[in-house]
Amino acid sequence: MIIKAAIVDDNSFLISAVKEKLSFFTDIEVKFSAVNGSDLLDHLNDNHNLDIILMDIEMPVLNGIEATEIVKQKYPHIKIIILTVFDNDENIFNAIKAGADGYLLKEVNPRDLYEGIVETLNGGAAMNPSIAFKTLKLLRNPIQIENKVEQESIALTKREIEVLEQLSKGLSYNAIADNLIVSNGTIRKHIENIYKKLQVHNKLEAVQKAKRNNLI
Amino acid sequence: MIIKAAIVDDNSFLISAVKEKLSFFTDIEVKFSAVNGSDLLDHLNDNHNLDIILMDIEMPVLNGIEATEIVKQKYPHIKIIILTVFDNDENIFNAIKAGADGYLLKEVNPRDLYEGIVETLNGGAAMNPSIAFKTLKLLRNPIQIENKVEQESIALTKREIEVLEQLSKGLSYNAIADNLIVSNGTIRKHIENIYKKLQVHNKLEAVQKAKRNNLI
DNA sequence: TTAAAAATACGACATTTTACGTATTGTAAT
DNA sequence: ATTACAATACGTAAAATGTCGTATTTTTAA
Numbered sequence A, B: 001m002i003i004k005a006a007i008v009d010d011n012s013f014l015i016s017a018v019k020e021k022l023s024f025f026t027d028i029e030v031k032f033s034a035v036n037g038s039d040l041l042d043h044l045n046d047n048h049n050l051d052i053i054l055m056d057i058e059m060p061v062l063n064g065i066e067a068t069e070i071v072k073q074k075y076p077h078i079k080i081i082i083l084t085v086f087d088n089d090e091n092i093f094n095a096i097k098a099g100a101d102g103y104l105l106k107e108v109n110p111r112d113l114y115e116g117i118v119e120t121l122n123g124g125a126a127m128n129p130s131i132a133f134k135t136l137k138l139l140r141n142p143i144q145i146e147n148k149v150e151q152e153s154i155a156l157t158k159r160e161i162e163v164l165e166q167l168s169k170g171l172s173y174n175a176i177a178d179n180l181i182v183s184n185g186t187i188r189k190h191i192e193n194i195y196k197k198l199q200v201h202n203k204l205e206a207v208q209k210a211k212r213n214n215l216i
Numbered sequence C: 001t002t003a004a005a006a007a008t009a010c011g012a013c014a015t016t017t018t019a020c021g022t023a024t025t026g027t028a029a030t
Numbered sequence D: 001a002t003t004a005c006a007a008t009a010c011g012t013a014a015a016a017t018g019t020c021g022t023a024t025t026t027t028t029a030a
Helices: A012-022 A037-046 A064-074 A089-098 A110-121 A129-140 A158-167 A173-180 A184-198 A203-212 B012-022 B037-046 B064-074 B089-098 B110-121 B129-140 B158-168 B173-180 B184-198 B203-212
Strands: A003-008 A028-034 A052-055 A079-084 A102-105 B003-008 B028-034 B052-055 B079-084 B102-105
Touching: A003 A012, A003 A037, A003 A110, A012 A028, A012 A110, A028 A037, A037 A064, A052 A064, A052 A110, A064 A079, A064 A089, A079 A089, A079 A110, A089 A102, A089 A129, A089 B129, A102 A110, A102 A129, A110 B129, A129 B089, A129 B110, A129 B129, A158 A173, A158 A184, A158 A203, A173 A184, A184 A203, A203 B203, B003 B012, B003 B037, B003 B110, B012 B028, B012 B110, B028 B037, B037 B064, B052 B064, B052 B110, B064 B079, B064 B089, B079 B089, B079 B110, B089 B102, B089 B129, B102 B110, B102 B129, B158 B173, B158 B184, B158 B203, B173 B184, B184 B203
Parallel strands: A003 A028, A003 A052, A052 A079, A079 A102, B003 B028, B003 B052, B052 B079, B079 B102
Antiparallel strands: none
């Protein structure tokens, strides 16, 4: 089966360089390229029948980390390998947190790039040895793994938090109503308000977002 | 310069196998081998002029994790690559915590083993893609690092895991069907089977249980 | 090469969830 | 005392989910 790939990079010269590297391998087809995260999302909106994305980090409009987070949320079946010149801890850690399946440096040779892609599609992860070393360091020192992201706390009421906590356990509206000794309708309204505040549309997204924001 | 290596394994047959793999490369010399951690320490006591140790985990007297910790404490200049048949999260995490510079599976081919050693000596880390993947998961989910209790692994199929992963993002059945390019009915059936295996009755419970069991 | 397991698909039905709108009562701060 | 917000509650309706059953095709393993 032919591997369907896409390349995202704001430097068209570098896109060509990657295409060139991949051109040696007949079982990989570059379906399209995008010049930034936003452009990528547009493409995916049309067609997300894709196996893997090779993603740069430094890009205008929507950078590679942000784009990775969105793509992984919406199209979890697509693998993403970060392909960049920067190998600082913060980029690596944030990329991994965002859900990247691999992290290679642009200087990678064609064979390693190809093998990285294949290994990633086989459930492994593509990593440069120097990147691997940094991830090991990060694992050893969880201290420096603090959440870099700034979050302006979302104002949920006490009762809403209670409801959210029960939601997160997988309880039904009726069970929650029963637990908190109010009507089903009340729970429904609370949840409606919670969804509005969190800007989500179902239980799982609400629980995810609440956890990311340390609300529960 | 010739690389000075040592091999530690309680199975002498496997020691020979590793030596065999390294014999292709003239710039590596196996200075000695040891049959357990204690034996290794004795050897090092005599002579710790060594570049790298290839270390098994499961060994009597003093296992590979403990030995790694001691060697790294006493002889920090010596690199250590874990070479084992086991790739469970706990071993990987503990080995890294103990200071291992790499983690390869015994099935590794000669070239990858050699390159792993060279890269490690150049300040990188040697890692099998499947190991790399597990370290990424560990980095993303620091919670499950502690949580090493019971889990008689529940047998979900590859496809079921994929579906579960998408479920965990809060996607609807239709979105999942769209992403995986199958019908809504197929997704429904997969989820039905997942619920049966996990003994749950809704998305949130399924995702919770799956995370607790390191299925996703 | 068979048998078993996995992946695919559809129909039907009950239940639950999501998303509106509206409205009353309680509470806390100004 | 007034205002704002929180908590409560109900109705309606569309959409999504959960639970059955059945069945074909594909893949894997014995």
